[in-house]
Amino acid sequence: MQRYKVLIVDDEPEARELLQHYMEHLPDCELVGCCKNGVEALQIINKHQIDLLFLDIQMPGVSGVELAKSIPASVKIIFTTAHREYAVEGFELMAVDYLLKPISLDRFLKAAYRFIGNQPQESESNLDLPITDKREFIFVRADRKMIKVALSEIKYVESIQDYLKIHTANKSLVTRETMAQLQQQLPEREFLRCHRSFLVNLRHIDSYTHEQITIERKSIPISRSYKEQILEKLQSV
Incomplete structure (x- = not known):
């Protein structure tokens, strides 16, 4: 079985840690290293035959776009960034894909x-990825960084205009992520959407009626x- 050599390049430690964790689910790929800037990445690319880069676009010094223009065309790129407006420039460089953080x-x-x-041939909304249900944490962008949040500690999530407020056992986090984006990261068997503005963790529910959850x-x-x-799910527990 062919194993593809992969390099992660991102100036944010939390983002590198998240992608490194995700790499554990790709048996066809071997993670060669994680770099915090373009200079480090070039040194590794010159020493190893890299097949794929997960490359952040906005980095100090050498940007992801500048790095992409300076490496061999044989090295394929999946751009990662928190800024949607960079997508067009990324695809102009023939990137394999473009991932928006988180x-x-x-x-x-x-x-x-x-x-x-x-x-996979399944539609995006019906992909069978049971691995998602086994995760113990997610990373959420808040306070200008990616913050690790244990799934077991999330009590409920509240949508407030353009923001989400994630209520956990010890604190609350405010992020600009959408409810749909966050829900995609959470296991369906534990987290329930009960309202357009609320998502709840099943294990933290104290009581419920046909009109509300406490x-x-x-x-x-x-x-x-x-x-x-919701009632069908709650009554089947």
């Missing part, structure tokens, strides 16, 4: 499979569009 495991695997050439004295509404699905 990156979910499902989205990471789709990009990797696209490179490997074994992209988590530590916080009353969370159940909307009509989610009621049948």
Whole structure:
């Protein structure tokens, strides 16, 4: 079995750690190293035959785009960035894919499979990736960094205009991630969408009625569009 050599390049330690963790789910790939800037990446590329780069676009010094223009065309690139506006420039360089941070495991695997050439045939919303349900934490962008959050500590998530407020056992985090993006990272068997503005962790529910869920004295509404699905799930526990 061919093993592809992969290099991660990102100036954020949390982002490198997240991608390194995701790499454990790719048996066809070998992680050669993790670099915090373009200079380090070039040194490794010159020493090893790298097949794929997970490359952050916005980095101090040599940017991801500048690095992409200076390496052999045989090295394929999956760009990663927190800024959607860089997508066009990334694809102009014939990138394999473009991942917008925060990156979910499902989205990471789709990009990797696209490179490997074994992209699953299922639709994006129905990919069978049981591995997601085994995760113990996610990374959330807040306070200008990627913060590790244990899934077991998330009580509920609240949408407030353009932001999400993630309520955990010890603190609350505010992020600009959308509810749909966050929900994609969470195991469906544990996290329930009960309202357009609320997502709850099943294990933290103290009580419920047909109209609301209670988590530590916080009353969370159940909307009509989610009621049948939520009640069926709760009654089957």
